[in-house]
Amino acid sequence: MGENSQQIDIKQLLSYCDDLVGVLRDNRTFDVLTQCVEQSKSIQSFSDSDFNTTQISISDYQKKIDDCKHKIEVARSEVVSSEEIDRLQEELKEELKKERLLREDLREIVDKINDLDHQRYSIEEQSQRLKKLEEEQEKEQRKLSFYASVTKTIPNLESKSKISGHIVERDKKAVQKFEFDPLQEDAFDICNKTWKMINQ
Template sequence: MAASAGESQGVERLLSYAEDLVAVLCVSTDCDDNAQVGAGVQRLLSACRSESDDLEMQLKEYQEKIHSCKEKIDKAKAETITDDELNALQSKMEEKLQEEKQLRQELRVLHDELDDLESQRLSIKERKDAVKKKKKDTQKAERTLSMCLSVTNIIPNLEDQDKVSGCIL
């Protein structure tokens, strides 16, 4: 920006010098030649001023574009994360994945233990039911035996089903 201001002052000085030169030429004694040269210089001076103004406008536009680009770059930098932050996040994610893997393994072990306990429970229930049935059958046999004893006064021998035998009381 400082170089631009220095260049702008240099252009202004050059244009001022050209105006002074036009004024000197107009005062000179050879009027026709000086008038032609003065008119040419006047046109040149006007073209230089116009060109200078155009360049100054373009310079301002480019400076605004540069400033806009710098703002966009700063915004993009603010929105992106650094490699250190990315590495930290990645290591945290890996730790979480490892933790999840361990929890899944523990869940599998617990599920297997639960299945094992369920099969044990079913086995115990089946044995309980078998014991109840056997007890019920025993009670039925005792009642039958008691009935036989009370009616006939004979205790039948139930171990040998092929023969009819018993003990008289």
Template sequence: MADSTRFEVEKLIAYGHELVDFLRDDGDNITLKQYFQQAQSLHSRAHADFNGLQRSIQECQTKLEICRSKTTESNSTVVADEESDLLAKELEEREHQLRDELRVIIDEINDLEQQSESIEERRKSLKKLEQEDLRREMKLSMYASVTSIVPNLDDQSKISGHIVEREEKRVEKFELDPVKQTTFETCNGIWKMINL
């Protein structure tokens, strides 16, 4: 029982150390905000490209319809066999050309959709990280409020910090050296400080 309690306290202290290190590193927050801004920019650019590609597809479909109507018109009028063959070949070439253009446009749309999905995933990940940061910050604040202990996470070689007595308006520094004490003694020392 004592081993599991000791393990949980060590785990809690390690978690607190990691949290404070993470919260002090402004570079991660700035980087995340930059990624979020880039994601928004990519998303709006992808949306504009997507609209442009849709217009291009509509134009291609209109041209295809015009070609088909011309073919229908040419078939309805009596034209010499040679002219008819030439028109059919021209129409077929134009249709192949339009299909190739349409295929390229569809590939570009698919690429833009994949980019948009990737941006959305990054945005969700960023939001999740921000929520986790806020949750950790609130936990650390709650621990400090409940225990009246504000840990010093700058020096990882020792356990140190301040005991804050708000009612008595007193701040008392503490320091425990894990090299000179057993983990059990260190844990008991922390509990005694909390219970003061």
């Protein structure tokens, strides 16, 4: 190839590589969000079950309260003893207390369900953002592959302090390693040396 066909901005190439490294390192966030989604589903299922059980219990206690009221009315109509009436009223108070506690439990369950819905919505938003990041990652990988095929250069993305990689000559079946220290050489010299290796 001629020199004109290989004039690619090495700084832009390195910038794309750095961006790709940043995206690739965000995979842990995706794993954490996936675990959160699974936990949210489990808690949601448990809360729904608890909610239904509490509703049934409230319904049962309401029936008992209605029975107590009916017994009191029957007792009054039959002019039963005051001791019996007091006993029934105490029973009614106990049932009302239990119903109040159950309603408080139900309120807490409803609050938890609402909180879980909010968390699920937030997780879904984050999942959509991660999906976009994955699409961008694939796009950057394709760009990197394109640049590697044009420049015959495969950068070492693991190295943070140095610019390094390999130049691959398929025709010659040769691989040449390169490494530059930005602290010891300026960007212009590094760029020139890289192009010389590519054009060899």
